[in-house]
Amino acid sequence: MPEIKKKKHVSKKNKKDWRKHCDIRDVEEFLEDQRLEERLGRFDSKPDEELFVIDTQGGDEIQEVKTITTVKPCSAKERKRQKLAETPKCFEVLLPTSKVKDPNAKRNHVNPSGTKPTALSKITEIKRLKKGVYEKKVEVARKNRKIALDKKRRAKQNSNTFDVDLWGKDTPEAKGIPQTLCDEFIPPEAQLHNVLPDRRLRPKPAPPKTVVSRAAVEAPHPGISYNPSFKEHQELLQDVVQHEQKLMKREAHLHRVTTGMFSKVTQQERENQWREEMSTGLPQPHNPANDPEPESDGEYKAINPPVQNKKKDHKARRKQKERLAEKERLKRLKVEKKKITDLYKLRQLQSSIYNVHKRQAEEREKRAAKRAVEETTALPALNAHKTPKKEPEFVDPQQLTGDLRQINTKVNLLRDRYESLQRRGALAAAKLMMKKKKRVKSYFKSGHKVTDQDVDRFLKRSAGKK
Known part of the structure; x- marks a missing residue:
């Protein structure tokens, strides 16, 4: 059991x-x-x-009942249109899998942010419609589609043409690349690196934006003549003075923002500053001269005497309130007076604003005209260097002779023509590169064959160099 x-x-x-x-x-x-x-x-x-x-065959195989219908295969365009109504795969995770009904059937439907147009969005939409922003977008999209179709059609036409000459000038041998380097395993950079200098491809400068027409020989100022008039000579002198003043002003500015920013101190002042900075926080030596003089009476007085909390009486507080009220009244009265004066100044302010706008418009037009003239007469940008400006020439009044035989030439003709070609845009501006000469140190090598005359000659030579 x-x-x-x-x-x-x-x-x-x-x-x-x-x-x-x-x-x-x-x-x-x-x-x-x-x-x-x-x-x-x-x-x-x-x-x-x-x-x-329904099992119609029997056994383990199961065949579903299908209605015999002739289904026409859909095209790719129709299949894409059918997929538009389907829910994307990325949003299927957000859909509810449960078939339980919502317990609150009267739930308020809240639209997501951005679906309901606001008052500000309506105003901006009306402004865009008036400006024609959407029409412009449609036109630009139509142009872009047309350009893309033309490009595609042109590429298809080029792909069907077989006009490339395999044995023509496009081959590496014709470009100057050695035949030993014409191999598919050698990159083109290595091939071009071994091209001969006379066959190497050199980059061409960018073409000029405008064709500059300038005089080959500029007419010089009449003040630099060998026999100028007094007025022309003085005008040239004023131009030279203004040019030198600009250079001096620029040099003074560079000195002020570089060297002038740092103060110069002597060695003794620098040592005193260093000693003062290093001794901060350390106990200072006792100096009897710095001791305060003893007071005459022997009464003890504290350094910080006690403060008495003296209360204000009713009269003092009333006076204080009256002062504050009077100050506030005067302040409000001043504001009201300023309002009245501003009303009378409206016409003056309006005229001043009009004059300012008028002056700004005139200056804007002048700048635009100047910019247009500079663009039409600008030199072509052949390289990164700027074209050298022509320095003003001047002859000292003491060197004016009035005779062609006694003129001293100060200008190098070859250099002047070279700079003229650069100023006219015919040649690219070059930067003057000066090579530094190596300082060769000389010394005297003593020997048994050296005489006193050789020593004196060497000393004279070294003293002359110095």
Whole structure:
């Protein structure tokens, strides 16, 4: 006879003990089945075609019943249009998988942000419509599509043409590349690196934007003549003075922002500053001369005497309030007077604003005209260097002779013609590169054949060099 175990009685006072000692598996299975039916639907509500399959062949193979219909295959365009109504794969995760209805059937529908037009967006939309922004976008898109189609059509035409000469001038041998380097394993950079200098391809400068027509020989100022008039000579002198003043002003500016920014101190001042900075925070030596003089009376007085908290009486407080009220009244009266004076100044302000706008418009027109003239007469940018400006020439009044035989030439004709070609845009501006001469140190090599005359000659030569 099997032994019957006595049922164990435990306390089920708390929720934890109730869960521990009660078997609720049947309830959990029932709730799980109910949730599954809510997600997939109840079986009694589904039609028989979804639940059962008719077996027409028998055995293990199952064949579904299909209606014989002639389905016309869809084109690629129609398939794309059908996919437009489908939900994208990236948004399927956000869709609810449960078929449980919303418990709150009267839930308010909230539109996402940006769907409902605001008052400001309506105003901007009206402004864009008036300006024709959307029409311009449509026109630009139409032009871009046309350009893309033309480019595609042109590429298709080029791909069908076979007019490339394999043995023509496009071959590497014709470009000057050695025949030993014409290999598919050698990159083109290495091939071009070994091209002979006379056959190497050199980059051409950018073509000039405008054709500059300038005089080959500019007419010089009449003041530099060998026998100028007093007026012309003084005019040239004023031009030279202004040019030198500009150079001096620029040099003074560079000195002010570079060397002049740093103060110069002597060696003694620098040592005193260093000693003062290094001794900060250290105990200073006692100097009896700096001690304060003793007072005449022997009464003790504290350094910080006690402060008495003297209260204001009613009269003092009333006077203080009256002063504050009077100050506020005068301030408001001043503001009101300023309002009245501003009303009288409206006409003056309007005229001043009109004059300012008029002056700004005139200056803007002058700048635009000047810019247009500079663009039409600008030199072509042949390289990164700027064209050298012509320095004004001047003859000192003491060197004016009035005779062609006694004129001293100060201008190099070859250099002047070279700079003239650069100023006319015929040649690219060049930067003057001066090579530094190496300083050769000379010394005297003593020997048994050296005489006193050789030593004196060497000393004279070294003193002359210095």
